[in-house]
Every structure is written in structure tokens, then in C-alpha cells.
Amino acid sequence: MIKRRVHVAAAAIFSDDGNEVLLARRPSTVDQGGLWEFPGGKLAPYETGFEALRRELHEELGISIERAQPLIRVHHEYSDKHILLDVWQVHGFSGEPYGREGQAVRWVKLGELFNYPFPAANLPILRAVMLPTEYLITAEEEDDGVFLDKLQRALIEDGVRLVQLRAKSLDESAYLARAEQALQLCREHGARLLLNTEPEMLAHIDADGVHLTSERLMTLERRPIVEGKWLSASTHDEGQLARAGRIGCDFVTLSPLRTTPSHPDAAPLGWHDFQQLVEPAAMPVFALGGMTRHDANHARAVGAQGIASIRDFWR
Numbered sequence: 001m002i003k004r005r006v007h008v009a010a011a012a013i014f015s016d017d018g019n020e021v022l023l024a025r026r027p028s029t030v031d032q033g034g035l036w037e038f039p040g041g042k043l044a045p046y047e048t049g050f051e052a053l054r055r056e057l058h059e060e061l062g063i064s065i066e067r068a069q070p071l072i073r074v075h076h077e078y079s080d081k082h083i084l085l086d087v088w089q090v091h092g093f094s095g096e097p098y099g100r101e102g103q104a105v106r107w108v109k110l111g112e113l114f115n116y117p118f119p120a121a122n123l124p125i126l127r128a129v130m131l132p133t134e135y136l137i138t139a140e141e142e143d144d145g146v147f148l149d150k151l152q153r154a155l156i157e158d159g160v161r162l163v164q165l166r167a168k169s170l171d172e173s174a175y176l177a178r179a180e181q182a183l184q185l186c187r188e189h190g191a192r193l194l195l196n197t198e199p200e201m202l203a204h205i206d207a208d209g210v211h212l213t214s215e216r217l218m219t220l221e222r223r224p225i226v227e228g229k230w231l232s233a234s235t236h237d238e239g240q241l242a243r244a245g246r247i248g249c250d251f252v253t254l255s256p257l258r259t260t261p262s263h264p265d266a267a268p269l270g271w272h273d274f275q276q277l278v279e280p281a282a283m284p285v286f287a288l289g290g291m292t293r294h295d296a297n298h299a300r301a302v303g304a305q306g307i308a309s310i311r312d313f314w315r
């Protein structure tokens with residue numbers, strides 16, 4: 001059977017404070033009926049994704065949007081069709097949204113999204129909605145005091161909300177001690193902390209998750225930590241991205257986008273190859289390697305969740 005290909009534009013519409021998104025419930029009579037969804041629908045012939053999004057949001061919710069940013073593109077195989085969900089992030093609209101087609105519509109806190117039943121294709125969208133556009137990777141730093149000062153600066157001044165504790169030069173007990181302090185600081189600022197260590201470390205410290213090196217990733221056949229903790233991984237090519245998808249990583253970094261002083265010999269991907277690699281990956285991907293916050297918009301335009309960086313945040 002040749003499957004139908006369906007291209008759908010859908011919206012993650014955020015509340016002004018950014019803490020809630022608007023969900024709609026699919027009528028029980030249609031495909032995927034009764035499940036919750038991000039409002040949107042199929043592209044009409046000759047429509048762009050954004051044009052379809054504007055039309056659908058007006059038809060389904062009675063609102064008008066002027067701008068939207070790409071959030072994530074998800075390819076998914078249903079038994080009867082291949083679907084591409086082209087999901088946009090919307091901040092700001094005019095009109096008061098209501099279910100113009102009689103469907104239930106509800107503002108839902110980001111932390112409660114997993115309580116709602118969604119179509120199978122939606123898991124990567126939920127992850128993308130819950131993640132910020134910036135991922136800070138900490139630098140090697142000998143002194144704990146200096147480390148904490150720099151982390152605090154990034155949390156307060158740059159508004160960083162996702163942190164990976166990378167400290168290859170520390171032994172296990174020094175790493176744990178630093179992780180405890182970093183975790184406390186992250187909690188104070190509403191940020192998540194992932195440990196760049198063996199997954200077993202989560203038994204000793206209640207961090208938000210684990211980041212796998214690409215080598216460690218390639219040794220795993222299944223997800224090494226429970227759902228509910230975040231699992232990310234470093235990837236550099238198609239094979240590693242595929243493995244990350246297979247073991248259920250919540251998101252990944254893909255590098256090196258550019259050549260960097262820390263990895264001068266690694267061949268850079270550049271934006272074109274980056275985009276090609278990200279397109280089939282059904283999870284949020286952060287661009288890494290010579291990235292700054294000024295690259296975030298372009299990264300999003302080619303399919304990334306945003307950018308990951310050490311140097312841009314470590315000042």
C-alpha cells in the first residue's frame with residue numbers, strides 16, 4: 001500500500017507569561033477523535049505552512065496571528081498515512097480563542113501536558129514545547145566558587161533555563177559535590193540541570209536528567225533512565241541521531257556546526273548539512289559548535305530547537 005502523505009500546520013500558542021499552551025480536543029467523530037491536539041490542519045494546495053496556520057487558527061479558534069516561529073517538524077508513520085506535522089510557536093494573537101467548530105479548548109500548564117492523551121506523533125512536540133531555545137554547557141572550572149558565580153550570572157542575566165554540568169576534570173566525589181551546589185542554584189532560578197555522567201549517577205543526586213556522550217549513546221540499546229527525567233545526548237551524524245531516537249532520548253545536541261577552538265580538527269557541518277540531518281529526527285535538536293544566542297533564530301529556521309553553547313554563556 002502506498003501511504004498518503006499529509007502535511008499539517010499546527011500551533012503551540014503560548015500564554016503571555018509563557019507558562020501555558022492552548023490545546024484543543026479533536027471531535028470524537030474524526031481521525032484521532034477524542035485526543036487533544038495543537039490546533040491546526042492540512043495545507044491546502046499552494047499554501048505555505050504559515051499561510052495554512054493562519055487560516056486554520058482563524059477557522060478553528062477565531063484568532064488572528066501576525067507572526068510565528070518554527071518550533072519543530074515531526075515526520076510520523078501512522079498505519080494509513082505518512083504525516084508531517086509542521087509546528088509553529090505563536091506568542092501574541094488578536095481575538096479571544098474559542099472552539100468555533102464546537103471542540104473543547106483549554107489553556108494547559110506546561111508541567112501538566114503529559115496528563116493529556118495526544119496522538120502518537122505528538123511526543124516530540126510536547127518535548128519541544130517544554131524546552132527553552134538555549135542550552136548551557138558548563139566549562140571546565142577548577143574553583144567551585146568561580147564556577148557558581150559564572151553559573152549564577154548565566155541564570156540571572158542570560159535567563160538560561162537548561163544546564164548541562166560537564167566537568168571531565170573532576171573525580172566522582174568532586175563532581176557530585178559540584179552537582180549538588182549547581183542543582184540548588186538551578187532550582188532557585190527555575191532551571192533544569194542535566195548531568196554529563198553515567199546514568200547511574202541519578203541514584204545519588206536528584207538532578208533533572210542525564211546527558212550522554214556520543215560514545216556512551218552508541219553502547220545503549222534502550223533508555224537508561226526513567227521517563228520523567230530528561231535524557232539528552234551528543235550526536236555528530238545520522239547514525240548517532242538514529243540511535244538517540246531509538247533509545248528514546250528526549251533531545252540531542254548536533255555538532256560541530258562551525259569549527260571551534262576546542263575541536264579545531266573536526267569538520268564543521270554547516271547549516272545545510274545540519275538541516276538535512278535534523279529533518280528526519282523526531283526530537284528537538286540543539287545546534288552546537290561556535291554558536292551564540294545571535295544564531296538562535298537562524299537555527300530555528302532550519303529546524304533546530306535552538307543553540308547549545310559553553311562560551312557564549314560562560315563569562
Ligand SMILES: Nc1nc2c([nH]c(=O)n2[C@H]2C[C@H](O)[C@@H](COP(=O)(O)OP(=O)(O)OP(=O)(O)O)O2)c(=O)[nH]1
Binds near residue numbers: 043083122
Ligand atoms: N492539528 C493537529 N493534527 C494532528 C496533531 N497530531 C496529529 O497526529 N495530528 C493529525 C490528525 C489528523 O490526521 C491530521 C490533522 O488533520 P485535521 O483533521 O486537523 O485537518 P483539518 O483541520 O484540515 O480538517 P479537515 O478539513 O480535514 O476536516 O494530523 C496535532 O497536534 N494537531
Ligand SMILES: [Mg+2]
Binds near residue numbers: 039040041042056060
Ligand atoms: Mg484541524
